[in-house]
Structures are given as structure tokens and as C-alpha cells.
Amino acid sequence: MISACHRPPGTCKWNEIEHRLFPFISQNRRGQPLLTHAASVSLIPATRTTTGLEVRCVLVTHTHPKGVKSADEQRIAIILEPDEFHGDSNYSVVPYRK
DSSP: OOEOOOOOOOOOOOOOHHHHHEEEEHHHHHHHOOOSHHHHHGGGOBBOOTTOBBBOOOOOOOOOOOOOOOOHHHHHHHHEEESSSSTTTTEEEEEEOO
């Protein structure tokens, strides 16, 4: 199951998690330039705080082909379950059930 949570219209566009996470990543790398993906992937997961924050980082190297369209039958088969909180913008995609 995949859950998607979008901000309701009119709310702040800034993500609170990012604002609490990125200062620690910046402190951890201590000005080292992130010139390669390998540098980023090695420095970011080393970020830790005294309150227990641990960061995981994975480099995804595969590419997705452009222009692939899903069939109408596939789109109809998708089951979306609205969340209790703002179900119009927060939902879960449930695996297909036969």
C-alpha cells in the first residue's frame, strides 16, 4: 500500500520535516562539496542528533521510460482509500484485489 499526503489548499508550502532535517545535514558535511552522488550518499546517512534523528539515503540509478501511458483498465483497477484527515487530498493506493 502507498500513502500520499498532499497539503490542503491554502496551507504553508514549506515542509516542516525538511526544515528540521537539512540544517543537521549541512552541519554534518562541514562545507565539503557534494560534487558526486557518491559523496552525497556517504555524507547524508552519517547525520545524527542527540535526540535520535537518523537519516537514511539511497541512490536510485534506474531510469523510467518517458511517454509510457497506462491503460484505462489499469486506471480503473486502482483503489484509492481516502484518509480520515482531509480525504480529498490525503489517500492510500491499495493493491488490486480480485
